Amino acid sequence: MHLFYENIAPYMVKFWMGAFFKDSALNSEPYVLDNKQWSEIGQEMEAVKKSIPTDFGRPPRNILLHHNGYKAVEWASWIMLYSLPLLKGRLPEHYLRGWSYFVKAVCLCQKRKLSAQDQDDIKNFLLEFYNHYERYAFCIICHQKSH
Amino acid sequence: MNGMHFALFVIKKVINLLTHHLFPSDYYQYSKDRLSTMKISFHYLLHVADSIKNTGPCWATWQFPMERVCGMLQPLAKSRLHPYKNLINKVYLLELFNDLRFFKDVHERVFPSTSPKEYKKHLVYFNEDYEGEFSWPSQPYTLNASEVKKIKSHFSATENVAGMKLSVCILTSIVRFYESILTVHFFF
Numbered sequence: 001m002h003l004f005y006e007n008i009a010p011y012m013v014k015f016w017m018g019a020f021f022k023d024s025a026l027n028s029e030p031y032v033l034d035n036k037q038w039s040e041i042g043q044e045m046e047a048v049k050k051s052i053p054t055d056f057g058r059p060p061r062n063i064l065l066h067h068n069g070y071k072a073v074e075w076a077s078w079i080m081l082y083s084l085p086l087l088k089g090r091l092p093e094h095y096l097r098g099w100s101y102f103v104k105a106v107c108l109c110q111k112r113k114l115s116a117q118d119q120d121d122i123k124n125f126l127l128e129f130y131n132h133y134e135r136y137a138f139c140i141i142c143h144q145k146s147h
Numbered sequence: 148m149n150g151m152h153f154a155l156f157v158i159k160k161v162i163n164l165l166t167h168h169l170f171p172s173d174y175y176q177y178s179k180d181r182l183s184t185m186k187i188s189f190h191y192l193l194h195v196a197d198s199i200k201n202t203g204p205c206w207a208t209w210q211f212p213m214e215r216v217c218g219m220l221q222p223l224a225k226s227r228l229h230p231y232k233n234l235i236n237k238v239y240l241l242e243l244f245n246d247l248r249f250f251k252d253v254h255e256r257v258f259p260s261t262s263p264k265e266y267k268k269h270l271v272y273f274n275e276d277y278e279g280e281f282s283w284p285s286q287p288y289t290l291n292a293s294e295v296k297k298i299k300s301h302f303s304a305t306e307n308v309a310g311m312k313l314s315v316c317i318l319t320s321i322v323r324f325y326e327s328i329l330t331v332h333f334f335f
Contacts, residue, residue, distance in 0.1 A: 007188035123196030
């Protein structure tokens with residue numbers, strides 16, 4: 001779970017903030033949200049603070065300001081609760097779908113009991129996300145699997 | 148790989164390249180400059196499912212307990228010159244305190260037992276169906292002069308009395324207020 005919360009999620013946020021590469025030319029991609037959009041997201045997270053049920057864990061912190069100090073639990077709730085609704089309409093559809101595979105896999109990993117179906121789903125969702133990330137020859141892998 | 152398979156392979160590769168050029172929009176994009184996107188952690192994602200299969204669900208092997216222990220150990224190391232020695236001594240000392248409970252008389256002297264705080268009966272709410280009970284937070288409070296003045300003016304306005312009768316009026320109001328709290332307590 002360290003992998004999901006402390007590695008992947010911060011990397012992806014860095015991508016979307018346009019801060020992943022040192023070379024800024026590589027950062028100008030359609031998946032980058034500008035500063036205004038991020039501050040809107042942060043404000044929405046701040047605004048919902050008072051009304052979030054305690055059952056959902058810690059109230060969310062402004063991700064633009066505090067993403068460096070985020071705890072694992074906060075990343076967990078960012079992945080599972082806040083990322084998809086907040087990024088919807090801001091991130092292009094294509095990237096949102098790719099990210100949603102990861103979200104689904106993390107949600108399944110949180111379960112206390114995993115059925116065989118769940119395990120297969122985790123594997124497939126993570127593979128989907130990985131392929132989306134890398135854009136590697138998915139067809140070839142399918143082809144090899146069919147043998 | 149026979150000829151047919153090879154043809155299929157090539158077709159799929161071509162399709163893939165085409166889609167790649169039509170939608171050239173992912174994170175790695177197969178380009179040399181963007182090689183730094185392929186961090187090892189993204190590769191680890193592919194092993195998650197297998198490790199779940201081998202070692203059980205995520206909660207069985209996740210990092211949270213270990214991080215908790217690290218969080219306990221970190222403040223123990225105070226020395227900058229000899230942090231490890233310092234840490235070992237501190238842990239050893241704490242363990243000694245843990246063992247102290249096997250020597251009852253010494254333990255009593257070091258950690259004298261304190262009786263739990265007792266609440267007055269009207270401050271405790273309990274129900275036959277539950278084992279636990281609620282204790283209401285309470286604290287003696289004396290009003291200062293300005294507060295008394297404000298309360299007096301409030302009651303003289305609401306109860307429509309003035310002057311001498313006021314003190315009696317306040318008393319009855321407070322009693323009434325207290326009663327309402329009591330009913331809240333017992334018919335919660």
